[in-house]
Amino acid sequence: MTTIRLLTAFALGIGLAAGGYWTSQQSLWPSGLLLAPPAVAAERPALYYRDPSGAPFWSAGPKKDSNGRDYLPVYDEDEAPSEPAKPKQQADSARKILYYRNPMGLPDTSPIPKKDPMGMNYVPVYEGDDTDDSAVKLSPGKIQRTGVKSVPVERRAISVSIRAPGTVQLDERRVSVIAMRSESFVQKVADVTTGTRVKAGQPLMEIYSSAIAAAAAEYLSTINSKIVGGIESYGRGSRQRLTNLDVPEPVIAAMEKSHVAPVTVQWSAPRDGIVLERNAVEGMRANPGDVLFRIADISLVWALIDVAERDLGSIAVGQPVAIRARSFPGRTFSGKIAVIYPQVNRDTRTARVRVELVNPDFALLPDMYVDADIDTADAAPVLAVADSSVLDTGTRQVVLVDKSEGRYEPREVKLGRRGGGYIEVRDGLSAGEAVVTSANFLIDAESNLKAALKSFSEADAPRATVPSSDMNGMKNKGDQQ
Template identity: 65%
Template sequence: MSRAVLIAAAAAAIAALAGGSGWYLKHQIRPQLSLTNPAYAETAAAPLYYRDPDGKPFYSLTPKQTADGRDYVAVPAGADISFDPERPEPAVTAQGPRKIKYYRNPMGLPDTSPVPKKDSMGMDYIPVYEGEDSDDSSVKLSPGKIQRTGVRSEPAAPRVIRTLVRAPGTIQLDERRISVISMRTESFVQKVADVTTGIFVKKGQSLMEIYSPAVASAAAEYITTMTSPTTGRVEQYGRGSRQRLKNLDVPDAVIAAIEQTRTVPLSVEWSAPRDGIVLERSAVEGMRAQTGEVLFRVADTSVVWALADVAERDLGLLSVGQPVGVRARSFPGREFVGKIAVIYPQINRDTRTARVRVELDNADLALLPDMYVDAEINVGRPDAVLAVPESAVLDTGTRQSVLVDKGEGRFEPREVKIGHRGDGFVEVRDGVADGEPVVIAANFLIDAESNLKAALKGLSTGGGQP
């Protein structure tokens, strides 16, 4: 191997290992590789080194392949190795200097110059070369800048977006499953069963024994009617006497016992009208119960309501019948599933929320009244839609856009129309095709570069550029 080839290999190794030390290769090693050197001229056709085919800052002194089997690109020894101050890796171009179109302000101000110039702070204007300023709205960045800023892209693809509306709420009793036991006439409590507040009772279970003069009088009249020898009298008055007992809310079992024994009961046994929890017990043995006074209140809690307060902005996404997942803070990791039964037609003026009623099965009675819960309502579509990560969307409030990665360091701003959001993704209804890569990281830096380019192009159109 000739001395010139060894020097070239050493130069490439220094550039690859030093990373940003391109100055050393340019100013110390390169003068030794002058084309006037006969040994160097002999090896001008031989590769100086090999670089990554995608333009990434990876180099090799020997032929190499990428992870997916593509060959590294050979850089001939006769190529011109120039160094961009904004690029830590060498950029190999064809022989001959690049043509400068104009110079732009180093601070990003919309000011250009056809000749080299300094700003008010003594900083040199930055040259803009041909090919770096395209006629379209795209932006081109060097591989070094892409690597330093952490630009990453991901293709748009169909995804099922799970959009959740979350709302806090409380557990309440089903109004249709509450029974109240009260007297419809003045009565006296003779005995109270061993039943207290919070106890679960079965339908038909004895709660108390009541003596009522009105009930006794109605029972005596009914027995008299039944024992009358006149059949017509029984048909005429018997039905009314029995209905009087019903109107006094005498239990059916007591009326059946009166019809069978033909005797007036000294006391009437009152039983639970349904399975449920005793919410209230006001009955005390020996007390006098006034008409309408509540003695027991029993609630069936096998089905309960979750009343959730949904933000006003989310109401348009809800409808009756939608499935809802409810999580109680008392049971972490467990989910209760129900459906929206009612969306109350009123907005709370203070909280700007609307109340939504969700019916839940509570067979094991785990959910208790006034218990705090969190409701999650899935309002997303069940089918897949074209979506991109939320970080890819640049939202100005009036318009949304993404940066499409066109390859070779070129990025194109593209206005899009978005839809549902969820799970870190956002639906794209227009503006991006399936499979197009969009920038998902450091896109705001590229957007700033695009805005600067637009400002410079507008200035140059007005005559600032030759």
């Protein structure tokens, strides 16, 4: 033990002597050869530089303002070197200590100074660092690093577009079928094939029917008869028989004018359209009910859209719809919802919606695939926030309200429609309040940690009422152990 004390005293004496020698040599050393003092520790890297006048201007690197003054650096601890920093102990002594938290971040607090099992002191939490409104406070440096951005809440029209696939179908009211009502024979067929566009009244074929020939002869005999009384009613019956056999009206009118029954009857197109089906062949026999021609007018077509069941509450008859055919990229056909079919497909969980489309150039063809955009936007503006502002846990939706000065408050909201990158807020916010639109997950994580610590501190509140004498006794007992 004596040897250790002698060695310590010897080392201390050598250090003092060396220090005195260095001091004396400094005064004797030539000014030109005076050694530079030890280098000061490297300055901390600046986060960014702010305007020296306090204006809201910043720069990523050193810069001068219009008056030639240097921008002031802002460091991680948010202390500019040009401004004298207040000593931390002096600043902390001026604030009230609320409680002490575990130094390892565990959910454990204490109303008095305390050590954890590792011997580390509990960290004091001062008034202002913790608030009762669950707000999270971030330093300007952390806000700059994480890129936190806030946007005021505004009223705007929510544009909600429902997209659904579909196909083009014929208008059922614009399809005509030519079929015989009696046994007939096709004598001649015009130069008309499937896909040919025809006009109303254009000849399609000539047929011979014994039933039609007999009805025509009977009608002409009543017209040429000289018998007086009952002839008019008898003639009307004969003419009606020709009509029942579906003889075209122009053929009957020609018979009345010429008083000659034709051997064959010419059949014409009943409407403008496209020949979808041709089954007539020269010389064939057509039985009653056989379809010889099917003609459709496609100047107006239907788009049958399959809308998901969840979107049925957002659509209504009369809403505008934009149709895009996959065969014509970049072209849009406009229409309106005409019918919402009252049935949901049990397999696909979709409902069919009919949209009527004008097709003047016959570009849309039956069974063509299309995509529909149904605009369900309401003209009335509503309170809305960007969709990136909402933190959705599935059971609750939260936004972070910017309370200024680096304080952010989590607030639960009730949402409405979504569309166009915005979400309607029905309850929880007011117009003009600023909400965080980016880096909100980081703030939410800190808010959840703070809420957990606060809940544990409230659970430990009854232990904070233990008298100080008992606490001292417990502390002394712990020290003895």
